[in-house]
Amino acid sequence: MHTSALQKTVWALITTALTFFLAVTANAFLAYRLNEVKTWTLHTHLVIEELKDAQVCLQELESEDRGWAISGNPLFMRNYPEQRRSVLTHLDNVATLVSDNPRQVPLIRKARLAANCKLAFVDEVFRAIDAAAAQRLINSGRGTVPMQDFRSQIEALTANEQALLREREEQLIAVQRVSWVTTAFLGFFSVALLAWVFSITRQALAEEQKRVAVLEAEVAERKRVEQNLLRTSQKLASSNTDLQQFAYVASHDLQEPLRAVAGFLTLIVSKHKDNLDPETEGWINHAVEGAQRMRSLINDLLSYARVESQGKTLNNVDVNLALQRARQDLAVLLEETGAELIVDDLPQVVGDEGQLAQVFQNLIGNAVKFRGEARPRIVVKVEPRQGEWVFSIQDNGIGFDPEHAKRIFVIFQRLHGRDEYKGTGIGLALCKKIIERHGGRIWAESQPGAGATFFFTLPIEAGGLITREPAAQSQSQS
Numbered sequence: 001m002h003t004s005a006l007q008k009t010v011w012a013l014i015t016t017a018l019t020f021f022l023a024v025t026a027n028a029f030l031a032y033r034l035n036e037v038k039t040w041t042l043h044t045h046l047v048i049e050e051l052k053d054a055q056v057c058l059q060e061l062e063s064e065d066r067g068w069a070i071s072g073n074p075l076f077m078r079n080y081p082e083q084r085r086s087v088l089t090h091l092d093n094v095a096t097l098v099s100d101n102p103r104q105v106p107l108i109r110k111a112r113l114a115a116n117c118k119l120a121f122v123d124e125v126f127r128a129i130d131a132a133a134a135q136r137l138i139n140s141g142r143g144t145v146p147m148q149d150f151r152s153q154i155e156a157l158t159a160n161e162q163a164l165l166r167e168r169e170e171q172l173i174a175v176q177r178v179s180w181v182t183t184a185f186l187g188f189f190s191v192a193l194l195a196w197v198f199s200i201t202r203q204a205l206a207e208e209q210k211r212v213a214v215l216e217a218e219v220a221e222r223k224r225v226e227q228n229l230l231r232t233s234q235k236l237a238s239s240n241t242d243l244q245q246f247a248y249v250a251s252h253d254l255q256e257p258l259r260a261v262a263g264f265l266t267l268i269v270s271k272h273k274d275n276l277d278p279e280t281e282g283w284i285n286h287a288v289e290g291a292q293r294m295r296s297l298i299n300d301l302l303s304y305a306r307v308e309s310q311g312k313t314l315n316n317v318d319v320n321l322a323l324q325r326a327r328q329d330l331a332v333l334l335e336e337t338g339a340e341l342i343v344d345d346l347p348q349v350v351g352d353e354g355q356l357a358q359v360f361q362n363l364i365g366n367a368v369k370f371r372g373e374a375r376p377r378i379v380v381k382v383e384p385r386q387g388e389w390v391f392s393i394q395d396n397g398i399g400f401d402p403e404h405a406k407r408i409f410v411i412f413q414r415l416h417g418r419d420e421y422k423g424t425g426i427g428l429a430l431c432k433k434i435i436e437r438h439g440g441r442i443w444a445e446s447q448p449g450a451g452a453t454f455f456f457t458l459p460i461e462a463g464g465l466i467t468r469e470p471a472a473q474s475q476s477q478s
């Protein structure tokens with residue numbers, strides 16, 4: 001499947017965005033992990049420093065009480081309260097820092113107990129009444145045991161923290177290595193991704209240029225075809241105008257000699273009627289009838305040629321009025337034959353009233369012309385169907401073979417000889433051309449001896465004009 005340049009670019013951008021997101025996420029995780037390991041490393045260093053400070057402070061207290069016992073100098077007692085508080089403060093800090101380590105919690109408790117015992121002994125030495133009493137307390141050895149116990153607990157605490165420190169330093173080094181490897185990989189991948197995006201973009205641009213070139217060629221070809229069509233249309237319009245002018249001139253020029261021929265033949269018959277034998281008179285009558293048929297044919301051809309050029313602009317018209325005009329033109333024929341005409345109330349459509357009247361006149365006239373032995377009965381109906389009005393003109397005439405249903409709308413095509421039924425063979429072709437000008441269709445259905453029904457359609461809506469629903473009533477004329 002062809003992938004457009006835009007789609008390729010979009011996929012490249014999506015891939016870049018995902019890669020950037022993954023890179024940011026990985027770096028964020030590594031930064032978080034590195035910060036976490038650094039924090040715990042500093043935490044371990046802090047514990048070790050607090051342990052050293054607690055041990056130093058307690059050792060200084062031990063040195064000061066010995067100095068007091070040996071020299072009796074009260075200056076050794078001046079830092080005693082502050083040193084005592086420092087020992088307890090450092091131990092409290094250690095207890096807080098290692099509260100989450102189950103190995104260190106019991107050790108710090110023991111260290112605090114040993115420190116409290118040692119501080120109690122130091123308190124007793126500093127409260128001695130004189131240096132000699134203090135010396136006796138020191139010589140008793142009671143302060144040695146808690147001090148040794150304190151040192152052993154501090155050493156155990158320190159050893160555990162040193163092990164944690166080495167472990168966390170190793171973790172720190174490992175995280176840093178992973179960070180370096182990840183950074184190097186992301187750098188390499190970013191370069192490769194940029195190269196891929198550049199390649200995709202260049203390929204997409206090349207394909208887009210090809211596509212644009214093809215489109216430009218197609219546009220140029222379409223313009224060339226349109227220009228050819230325009231020239232052809234102009235030629236056809238010019239040719240149509242010439243043909244219409246020719247038809248008008250030909251009809252006028254042809255009818256003049258025909259009128260002269262028919263007129264002179266009529267004069268000959270009038271002047272020499274008594275001297276003409278029946279055969280000669282018959283020849284002259286045939287010639288006059290031929291001239292009259294020729295005039296009718298010329299007039300029908302002229303009407304056929306002028307459907308487009310002489311037709312009026314399509315407007316909102318009442319089809320009832322068009323049928324009324326056709327009925328008036330056929331009044332004599334309907335009366336002579338006693339034809340019964342039954343008509344639905346017809347709608348309003350967009351059309352040429354004169355041409356629609358001509359359609360009704362031809363179709364109703366044919367229904368009367370091709371009547372059977374029974375009294376002619378013509379029914380005109382209409383119904384809406386899928387966005388168009390479907391008109392029907394049904395008769396009870398002689399009908400025709402269904403295989404001729406399309407042939408009868410071809411100009412000059414006749415199903416009967418001129419001796420049987422008069423006409424030029426243009427009427428139904430004229431109806432077809434008028435209906436097609438109105439955007440409709442026309443067809444017929446029939447069976448021999450069973451009458452015929454002619455259908456034609458007109459759009460219900462055209463050009464935004466309003467159509468009127470036909471009323472539920474019929475008109476009948478005998």
